[in-house]
Amino acid sequence: MILALILGFITFFCAGALMFNSGYLISRAASLPENILLIYIPIVLTRAFGIGRPVFRYVERLVSHNWVLKMTSNLRVKLYDSLEQDAIFFKQNHRTGDILGLLSEDINHIQNLYLRTIFPTIIAWILYGFIIIGLGYFSPFFALAMLILLGIVVFLLPLWSVIVNGARQEQQKQMKNNLYSDLTDNVLGVSDWIFSQRGQDYVNHHETSEAKLWDVTRKIQKFQRERNLILQLIFGIITLALLLWTSQIFSGNHGGAANWIAAFVLSVFPLIDAFAPLPAAAQETNIYKDSIENLNALPAINQPIIEFPKLHYPITLAVEDVHYQYPGSSKEVLVGIDLKLAPGDKIAILGRSGSGKSTLANLIRGDLLATQGKITLNNVETHQFGDTISQYLGVIHQTPYLFHTTLANNLRIGRETAVDNELWSVLERVGLKNLVEKLPDKLETMVDEAGLRFSGGERQRLALARILLQEVPIILLDEPTVGLDPVTEQQLINTFFKELQDKTIIWITHHLQGIEAMDQVVFIEDGELAMQGTPNELNKSNEHYQKLKRIDNGNI
Incomplete structure (x- = not known):
């Protein structure tokens, strides 16, 4: 898990460094270099960071998915073992639709908890701290401004999403689970609906449930569009602020430090991929919490007997x-x-x-x-x-x-x-x-x-x-x-x-x-x-x- 986090940070570092180095190279190549090494070294670094980004990304995906899939595999084994030891009373204690809902939703939610929430969030926090410290080296005041702007993306928008859209997603999940249960139970008992001549009643009931689910889904999608617009506007403000700041810091130095303006500004864009998913991931935490509770509520697995009795024939x-x-x-x-x-x-x-x-x-x-x-x-x-x-x-x-x-x-x-x-x-x-x-x-x-x-x-x-x-x-x-x-x-x-x-x-x-x-x-x-x-x-x-x-x- 720690290795996956380190690789995730290095991936985004390579992406930002690639754009930073490319921006410097473009600006520097437009002016007369005092030494060929001022061009050659950025070219080598551009190749290195360009290769490093996909390589580290690929290795990070392998490591993180391998760890998560092993973990969820153990959860599935726990689920099957818990239900198997209760097999005699399965239909008495469980509804088939509930089990299908658990299998199809909750374990996948645990998987997404790590891949879409925990890993991206921790990596974004590490990058957030790294960026603020790095900017503080040049200007504590500008670093404070970025602390606030990026803080809105890293903390405020995710919190807002949890409060508003998290509740809707929990409602959506409950509706889906109810649809699983109702559909399973009614398919198994379809003969009863037919014999009672109430087949159309069930169809109407199912369509009503689906309409309610779709209404909640539309509200979730509308909120996501509005939140994404705000997110893009904040990144636009960050880009303009960085352009203005670098213009002031490096003004009057056309042949040297001014080449860093493009480097700083272009490095913002790959970092959007690190911070933009955080609000969407955070709003699902309520569903993850419910899924964890469902899995933890499974009955304890009885430890198997190590040595079983052995009998000698004949047997009475x-x-x-x-x-x-x-x-x-x-x-x-x-x-x-x-x-x-x-x-x-x-x-x-x-x-x-x-x-x-x-x-x-x-x-x-x-x-x-x-x-x-x-x-x-x-x-x-x-x-x-x-x-x-x-x-x-x-x-x-x-x-x-x-x-x-x-x-x-x-x-x-x-x-x-x-x-x-x-x-x-x-x-x-x-x-x-x-x-x-x-x-x-x-x-x-x-x-x-x-x-x-x-x-x-x-x-x-x-x-x-x-x-x-x-x-x-x-x-x-x-x-x-x-x-x-x-x-x-x-x-x-x-x-x-x-x-x-x-x-x-x-x-x-x-x-x-x-x-x-x-x-x-x-x-x-x-x-x-x-x-x-x-x-x-x-x-x-x-x-x-x-x-x-x-x-x-x-x-x-």
Whole structure:
């Protein structure tokens, strides 16, 4: 940072010195020089300062931008880490539009804080002091006059901009953030506007918000034009004052000191670039302050555990008297859940929406910590494993995500070291080998964003292939067949249980197709275990299960 400031000062010094030296050279060359060195030395200096200005400017940009980008990169990492550790409650605690506003505005504001405000302001202050001291060597009175005139540019105009336009820019930023939030929320809920036949109402509302934003923007632009006019007038006054002063100081000396008149006057113009941006940069400080507060308000990042537990096979999963209550809620989502799965056991967990199935899945994965009771793998609580839980527990979600990269890379998410032969092997096991062989580039075929070129069933089979590469003992199937037609669903279920027959399976589902492959079935209702047993036992003795079975088969 200090190096960037020094380089910035040298850049403007070279610019001023170039014009100063050029003005002297032009005047001196018009008169008869007593010695050739009086012309030759200014020519050499002109070349030196002419080369030095762009070189120092370029190096200053490299140094300052490198430092600032590293700093803002760390801020982005902090933002992502803060939100990632809160991922389970992301939608509960944050609005998507707010996060987009933070990403698109606040971090960029921090970047601009240094590049457009702090660096230029400090460099201008250094130049200001250097100029006043230098003029004081020739005339203390004129130095005092320049102290006042340049002080208006360096201090008074920026302060005026902060007071008047800073408030408007803060208002503009808030309006933009509100537009981000409203637009995001309403795009995500566009079906509600359409179904309620209020689409035009939203368009009118959005246009009104944009009109208000544009009105504030016009006021900001008008103030900037007026301020820039005043700024140029002050520099004009400084130039005329410098011309008059040098004319008086060096009058009557046509062959010598009079050559300095053009040197002093021309040196003013490159310094305008140093002082002119200060008012515009200063008015944004209110926005920067707000952005700093937003970033500092992010939740603290929990320090990761250095050493995670390591387990020895076989692995037993135990759910012991688990209760869970979401923060801020007065109702328990899960109440006294007890389950035990020996190696190779297969259990289906059923329940209507909101019964607590997904919460139990999050607890099993270690993403949540039970408010009472515990969930353990070989007597070690699952939340203690952190990310290493993936060494023991694999998950297939409702909508497995495929990334915009090669098919091979998507499969190697299961195991990065897997070779091509292993990839073909798991593809054959999940029934996709023939499909992939027909693709133009086979394993190197690029997958569209989110894997849209594959059907729902094919994406689930690719997710299963990842799990097979992962080689974990416990598999959590989180309603993987939702949205599939009955034939595809049954085929996928058969493939799952065939390829995972030696694994411990926890199958969260909403209906009973394929349930006979399970060793145990539990039904969660209002956070409690409403029934539990083998499929045969429940089918013979439990009227509720029999009713669910009839409904699932379409016999109500």
